[in-house]
Amino acid sequence: MASAxxxxxxxxxRAALERLGLPTRRQEAWRLTDLKRLEALARLPLSSAVGSSxxxxxxxxxxxxxxxxxxxxLDGVALPDGMSVLSTxxxxxxxxxxxxxxxxAGSWPVELNHASARQVLxxxxxxxxxxxxxxxxxxxxxxxxxxxxxxxxxxxLDLLQVLQSDVASAHSxxxxxxxxxxxxFRHGLLATADGQPSLMxxxxxxxxxRSRYAFTSVVQGWNLARVEPRVVQVDGQATxxxxxxxxxxxxxxxATHTAVRFDGPEGELDQLQKCLAGGRSHAxxxxxxxxxxxxxxxxxxxxxxxxxxxxxxxxxxxxxLEIVADDVRCAHGATVSQLQEDELFYxxxxxxxxxxxxxxxxxxxxxxxxxxxxxxxxxxxxxERVMTGLSQ
Amino acid sequence: MIRPDxxxxxxxNDLHASVEDQPILKGVNLQVRAGEIHAVMGRNGxxxxxxxxxxxxxxxxxxxxxxxxxxxxDLFELExxxxxxxxxxxxxQYPVExxxxxxxxxxxxxxxxxxxxxxxxxxxxxDFEDHVQEKLQVVQMDPAFLERSVxxxxxxGEKKRNxxxxxxxxDPVVAILDETDSGLDIDALRIVAGGVNQLATPExxxxxxxxxxxxxxxxxxxxxxxxxAGRILRTGGRDLALELEKTGYDxxxxxxxxxxxx
Ligand SMILES: Nc1ncnc2c1ncn2[C@@H]1O[C@H](COP(=O)(O)OP(=O)(O)OP(=O)(O)O)[C@@H](O)[C@H]1O
Ligand SMILES: [Mg+2]
Numbered sequence: 050m051a052s053a054x055x056x057x058x059x060x061x062x063r064a065a066l067e068r069l070g071l072p073t074r075r076q077e078a079w080r081l082t083d084l085k086r087l088e089a090l091a092r093l094p095l096s097s098a099v100g101s102s103x104x105x106x107x108x109x110x111x112x113x114x115x116x117x118x119x120x121x122x123l124d125g126v127a128l129p130d131g132m133s134v135l136s137t138x139x140x141x142x143x144x145x146x147x148x149x150x151x152x153x154a155g156s157w158p159v160e161l162n163h164a165s166a167r168q169v170l171x172x173x174x175x176x177x178x179x180x181x182x183x184x185x186x187x188x189x190x191x192x193x194x195x196x197x198x199x200x201x202x203x204x205x206l207d208l209l210q211v212l213q214s215d216v217a218s219a220h221s222x223x224x225x226x227x228x229x230x231x232x233x234f235r236h237g238l239l240a241t242a243d244g245q246p247s248l249m250x251x252x253x254x255x256x257x258x259r260s261r262y263a264f265t266s267v268v269q270g271w272n273l274a275r276v277e278p279r280v281v282q283v284d285g286q287a288t289x290x291x292x293x294x295x296x297x298x299x300x301x302x303x304a305t306h307t308a309v310r311f312d313g314p315e316g317e318l319d320q321l322q323k324c325l326a327g328g329r330s331h332a333x334x335x336x337x338x339x340x341x342x343x344x345x346x347x348x349x350x351x352x353x354x355x356x357x358x359x360x361x362x363x364x365x366x367x368x369x370l371e372i373v374a375d376d377v378r379c380a381h382g383a384t385v386s387q388l389q390e391d392e393l394f395y396x397x398x399x400x401x402x403x404x405x406x407x408x409x410x411x412x413x414x415x416x417x418x419x420x421x422x423x424x425x426x427x428x429x430x431x432x433e434r435v436m437t438g439l440s441q
Numbered sequence: 442m443i444r445p446d447x448x449x450x451x452x453x454n455d456l457h458a459s460v461e462d463q464p465i466l467k468g469v470n471l472q473v474r475a476g477e478i479h480a481v482m483g484r485n486g487x488x489x490x491x492x493x494x495x496x497x498x499x500x501x502x503x504x505x506x507x508x509x510x511x512x513x514x515d516l517f518e519l520e521x522x523x524x525x526x527x528x529x530x531x532x533x534q535y536p537v538e539x540x541x542x543x544x545x546x547x548x549x550x551x552x553x554x555x556x557x558x559x560x561x562x563x564x565x566x567x568d569f570e571d572h573v574q575e576k577l578q579v580v581q582m583d584p585a586f587l588e589r590s591v592x593x594x595x596x597x598g599e600k601k602r603n604x605x606x607x608x609x610x611x612d613p614v615v616a617i618l619d620e621t622d623s624g625l626d627i628d629a630l631r632i633v634a635g636g637v638n639q640l641a642t643p644e645x646x647x648x649x650x651x652x653x654x655x656x657x658x659x660x661x662x663x664x665x666x667x668x669x670a671g672r673i674l675r676t677g678g679r680d681l682a683l684e685l686e687k688t689g690y691d692x693x694x695x696x697x698x699x700x701x702x703x
Contacts, residue, residue: 390500391537392537394497397520397522397525399554399607399611400558405550415541417541
């Protein structure tokens with residue numbers, strides 16, 4: 050938890066960043082990234098002040114922890130039954146394990162986080178416990194946060210992460226989650242901003258057999274955002290559900306890079322990614338699915354549906370399927386379209402004005418993903434947040 | 442019910458319209474007065490849906506000649522939403538699915554748009570739920586459909602019932618029902634037809650586009666029109682539909698040739 054144990058991690062991270070340098074366009078995973086913005090982010094000083102922003106009251110029964118990268122989020126908090134803090138010895142053993150397993154140890158966003166994070170929130174979850182809400186706030190400069198969760202066998206957890214950067218210039222976040230056998234993890238990420246700050250978020254999840262992971266991300270309004278959910282089913286036989294919504298406006302660049310690997314048979318994936326791009330913005334989706342030889346009878350479906358809301362907006366969407374096993378069902382599809390004339394007309398023919406009809410369709414398109422966020426998200430008015438982004 | 446002195450609701454004169462520069466409607470003439478029920482029949486592709494969409498204001502169709510007056514004013518001066526608010530209703534042949542938009546919310550927004558034009562008070566969420574429950578009975582529809590997204594995953598027949606539910610909520614002056622009967626099972630057909638009969642008054646009018654006598658056994662038309670090649674080729678009473686049932690459309694070709702159209 051405290052900074053002492055992290056000193057070595059930090060050193061390594063800084064050395065790695067030196068060695069790696071900034072990503073370049075020649076690297077496939079960064080080919081479309083606005084590198085100028087990435088460079089600006091990398092040059093930011095670490096934030097030192099503690100930011101404060103007004104938060105809506107947490108939903109009833111939800112445990113809220115506030116992470117600002119500086120103060121102890123557990124200060125004055127009594128953890129509910131079933132939730133406990135990892136000891137230093139345990140943490141040393143497990144920290145970084147899931148990143149390794151997911152193949153993202155040593156990647157630039159991870160090293161950036163290592164070099165900058167001053168603390169780790171590390172929790173163990175047993176049985177069925179209260180829904181957890183992690184709210185990330187920051188101040189000027191780069192705020193770095195790191196979280197590790199061990200969800201034990203048969204345990205069940207609802208987690209909502211809220212990143213709202215009204216004050217921070219940039220946020221680096223790394224999450225590691227290990228799901229034991231038959232564990233259930235419902236996970237939401239609500240990351241909205243006002244167009245200025247940047248976000249690098251990497252979320253690594255390891256799934257034991259018969260576990261269920263349902264992830265919903267809603268990303269809107271960052272100058273530059275890169276959200277990377279990385280999932281490994283260590284022995285297959287698990288269920289993964291990924292739903293993503295990215296809403297970009299003005300000259301924002303929002304990228305979602307997902308990767309799901311099946312290291313065993315009979316795994317399932319159901320994935321829907323949606324991007325709504327307006328203004329001169331650029332939305333990027335890369336969806337990797339890896340099905341090695343041992344992953345027979347994998348059943349995966351990936352759908353990428355995108356809406357271009359202006360002529361100057363751009364969407365790049367790419368499935369990346371690496372399928373070696375032969376007895377596999379893997380469906381994928383991508384569409385890029387504008388608002389459908391027939392849908393607009395249907396609404397207009399019922400007395401709804403053209404502009405209202407368009408807004409209703411956009412709300413609907415967003416709602417299809419937003420409705421899958423954990424219940425705690427209600428308190429944050431996710432649909433309104435996303436729609437303000439669109440009406441700017 | 443035919444009353445020569447009833448208000449002329451819809452007056453279509455020599456209407457021509459194209460889609461993608463392809464002329465489809467080639468001189469439609471039709472007058473609809475309050476209290477009347479008109480059936481429009483005709484072969485596939487004869488222009489029935491095109492006529493209905495032109496009347497509702499679909500942007501893909503361009504009016505190239507002729508006029509339509511709705512209660513005395515130029516219909517084409519009005520945006521589609523304005524026509525709807527003034528009481529023009531189109532029941533679609535293929536209702537659109539709109540994922541993520543709740544049917545209940547959609548119905549409420551639509552009903553309120555019409556109500557405010559009628560000088561009625563707009564209904565809030567609670568009052569609307571009571572209001573809609575009442576209208577559900579007209580089509581004997583399960584309230585569970587209100588909770589779903591607009592038409593999403595509805596069966597063909599369920600979509601058609603949802604159209605008639607919208608008609609019941611919007612209280613139209615001129616309702617154009619484009620093949621509302623197709624895709625309905627025998628019971629549903631009776632229910633929907635019953636709903637349409639219930640909603641018909643001496644003040645409004647209905648245009649039923651259909652292929653089958655079945656519907657006209659349930660809803661008695663005052664006029665039956667046969668469309669062919671973008672025009673109304675023949676108009677008669679309900680007997681014309683019965684005759685078509687027997688003879689089919691073979692005579693249409695001869696008549697088109699005789700008129701020098703084909
Ligand atoms: N958007 C469009 N683009 C191209 N052609 C069209 C379009 N809409 C209609 N048409 C053509 O116009 C003609 C009339 O079509 P319409 O849908 O009005 O026929 P209909 O009488 O309703 O037929 P049905 O009984 O099969 O419903 C058809 O030949 C059709 O292919
Ligand atoms: Mg038709």
